[in-house]
Amino acid sequence: MARIQAPRGTYDVLGDMALARERVEREAAAVLVRAGYARIETPTFEATELFARGVGEATDVVQKEMYTLEEGDGSITLRPEGTAPVCRAYLEHGMHKLPQPVKLWYLSSFFRRERPQAGRYRQFWQVGAEAIGSDDPAVDAESILLLGELLERLGTGAVRLVIASLGSPEARADYREELKAHLRAHEDELSEEVRDRIDLNPLRAFDAKHPGTQRVMERAPRLLDRLPAEDLEHFAAVRGMLDDAGLAYEVDTTLVRGLDYYTRTLFEYQSSTLEAAQNTLGGGGRYDRLVEQIGGPATPGMGWAAGVERMLMAAPPQPVAPPPLELYVAYAKPELRSAAFLLAADARRAGHPARLELGGRSLKGQLKQADRAGARYVAILGDEGTSLKDMETGEQKTVESGTVMHHITQGL
Numbered sequence: 395m396a397r398i399q400a401p402r403g404t405y406d407v408l409g410d411m412a413l414a415r416e417r418v419e420r421e422a423a424a425v426l427v428r429a430g431y432a433r434i435e436t437p438t439f440e441a442t443e444l445f446a447r448g449v450g451e452a453t454d455v456v457q458k459e460m461y462t463l464e465e466g467d468g469s470i471t472l473r474p475e476g477t478a479p480v481c482r483a484y485l486e487h488g489m490h491k492l493p494q495p496v497k498l499w500y501l502s503s504f505f506r507r508e509r510p511q512a513g514r515y516r517q518f519w520q521v522g523a524e525a526i527g528s529d530d531p532a533v534d535a536e537s538i539l540l541l542g543e544l545l546e547r548l549g550t551g552a553v554r555l556v557i558a559s560l561g562s563p564e565a566r567a568d569y570r571e572e573l574k575a576h577l578r579a580h581e582d583e584l585s586e587e588v589r590d591r592i593d594l595n596p597l598r599a600f601d602a603k604h605p606g607t608q609r610v611m612e613r614a615p616r617l618l619d620r621l622p623a624e625d626l627e628h629f630a631a632v633r634g635m636l637d638d639a640g641l642a643y644e645v646d647t648t649l650v651r652g653l654d655y656y657t658r659t660l661f662e663y664q665s666s667t668l669e670a671a672q673n674t675l676g677g678g679g680r681y682d683r684l685v686e687q688i689g690g691p692a693t694p695g696m697g698w699a700a701g702v703e704r705m706l707m708a709a710p711p712q713p714v715a716p717p718p719l720e721l722y723v724a725y726a727k728p729e730l731r732s733a734a735f736l737l738a739a740d741a742r743r744a745g746h747p748a749r750l751e752l753g754g755r756s757l758k759g760q761l762k763q764a765d766r767a768g769a770r771y772v773a774i775l776g777d778e779g780t781s782l783k784d785m786e787t788g789e790q791k792t793v794e795s796g797t798v799m800h801h802i803t804q805g806l
């Protein structure tokens with residue numbers, strides 16, 4: 395029969411990859427907990443409505459990338475992103491009553507029906523951080539700084555920080571009309587995809603790879619030139635704090651992201667070493683209307699998410715030490731298996747990493763296996779009692795039964 399494989403665009407996590415991902419988790423926790431972020435884990439699926447309203451009906455994510463199941467009289471979707479779910483949880487648990495902003499971080503898997511390729515999967519992991527309940531530009535600057543710090547600690551190499559501001563949806567509405575008029579005036583030069591979506595999502599045209607479209611976009615009006623004073627002031631304050639922190643960035647007036655909830659600050663960290671199609675390690679921005687869009691009171695928010703796979707692609711693999719093994723319990727003949735089994739169990743209960751021979755190997759084979767596993771000591775149960783071998787010095791001694799643990803803590 396044909397062997398069954400993992401679905402396209404998914405992968406198994408094992409070996410060094412599992413250890414590398416543990417490091418991502420440790421570093422993320424170190425950076426974020428220090429800044430007051432608490433861990434959150436939301437369900438893998440949510441009401442489809444949450445993403446339709448939160449992420450936006452017009453986005454590629456909602457239009458073609460969600461895994462949706464009809465269930466009873468409702469519809470549920472495997473989460474394609476984490477911001478809308480975290481806002482849903484914020485509302486559901488009355489977190490607006492806590493001191494604001496409420497800072498939450500996650501490391502979770504997400505699902506998008508994308509064309510699988512290096513750095514793009516259908517199930518992928520993100521580290522994310524959301525600060526909900528304050529529109530202070532210091533929240534934006536701090537949030538951007540924290541992702542920079544995480545990337546630095548992971549050693550992802552040269553990165554480019556790109557920032558922009560989108561302003562409020564009202565400010566954007568006028569601009570959208572202006573941009574649509576510009577696109578219509580040059581309709582015959584645009585790609586079919588952009589032409590078909592002039593009304594639905596004109597801003598996406600900035601993202602197009604089509605040369606004709608790119609030429610039209612070079613001459614397009616820029617949102618940043620149309621922002622009202624209070625949005626410009628907010629953006630200037632964010633930039634000022636990034637300058638004070640010595641963080642280098644570029645303002646990119648054409649930056650667009652694939653989710654509709656953004657207002658004001660928008661940013662991305664792009665790797666200079668990964669290929670352009672997958673070079674965004676992480677990004678995010680402010681989403682001051684999202685909580686309201688999903689049925690809550692007006693509540694500002696700011697956050698980001700970074701792809702675990704992308705960060706690991708950009709960071710050179712670190713030598714990862716295998717987990718320590720203090721004691722390997724070998725035995726000379728099958729009758730001694732029970733005693734060996736108990737010794738290994740007792741050692742673990744006393745806090746020592748210990749393993750029992752389980753492969754039915756010869757004594758010689760057992761010693762070889764203990765060596766391969768990196769055991770510090772091997773206890774060998776034989777007819778003449780128990781002997782303990784120090785694998786570092788090669789010293790071997792017969793010990794009183796019941797003193798093995800004493801010897802592995804005190805030395806032979």
Ligand code: HAM
Pocket residue numbers: 474475476477506508513514515516517518519520522523524651652653674675676677678679680681696697698699700701702703704
């Ligand atoms: P996003 O830009 O869609 O933002 O995703 C953030 C990061 O997740 C990307 O920069 C990329 O590293 C990784 N990523 C996205 N899709 C895939 C994929 N198919 N395979 C591998 N990695 C992927 C968000 O999801 C927003 N929720 C970020 C945010 C949080 N904004 C505000 N708060």
